[in-house]
Amino acid sequence: MDLSPRYTFKDVTEIDPKVIQGKKLLIFDIDNTLFYSETTKIRKDILHWFKGVQKKQKVVCFSNSFTIRERKSVIESLLGCEVYLSRERKPSKKLFGEIIEKYKVSAKDVLVIGDFHFTDVLFANRNGATSILVRPIGGDHKLILRLARVLENFVLFVLEFFSPLLGKD
Ligand SMILES: [Mg+2]
Numbered sequence: 173m174d175l176s177p178r179y180t181f182k183d184v185t186e187i188d189p190k191v192i193q194g195k196k197l198l199i200f201d202i203d204n205t206l207f208y209s210e211t212t213k214i215r216k217d218i219l220h221w222f223k224g225v226q227k228k229q230k231v232v233c234f235s236n237s238f239t240i241r242e243r244k245s246v247i248e249s250l251l252g253c254e255v256y257l258s259r260e261r262k263p264s265k266k267l268f269g270e271i272i273e274k275y276k277v278s279a280k281d282v283l284v285i286g287d288f289h290f291t292d293v294l295f296a297n298r299n300g301a302t303s304i305l306v307r308p309i310g311g312d313h314k315l316i317l318r319l320a321r322v323l324e325n326f327v328l329f330v331l332e333f334f335s336p337l338l339g340k341d
Contacts, residue, residue, distance in 0.1 A: 174297040175289045175328060177305035184285060184306055185221040191304065192229060196277040199301075201262075201286030202235035202247065202255070204308035209317065210239055212246040215309065222251060230275060236261045236291055262286075263295035289324055 181187050203209045206218055233255045244255045260267035279300035286292020287308040296303035
């Protein structure tokens, strides 16, 4: 299980343009990556950056959030990009297959950008795409998300600690 991001940046606006260049599809996480968690609020600089990227690249957004269906149309009109809906959740291989089939790209040409190791980074890594991890914007207001973050850090620590014993993957 490869949870190590290929690249890490403070937020999406800091992503090195060289990393994006040449990719055929960018799959963005929504909550804490582009938007404040569980809202349709986005920072102006992030929106501006996104519009710039979108002029040059094919982009799609996907969220595991249960509220995404209610927010979909607002987010789509703000970003001008599809919010893909599926019964599947990240890091599902089936979901990845659905998206690359729809956008007619191959896995190696896909970049996944998100703030969570177990969904976003793993979604890219296990499917042969490139992963970018960003730090969550705005922090997690919900207790469940804070707990998930603590658990994630704990598991990452344990995996790191035992990795010499476990070997690769
Ligand atoms: Mg997120």
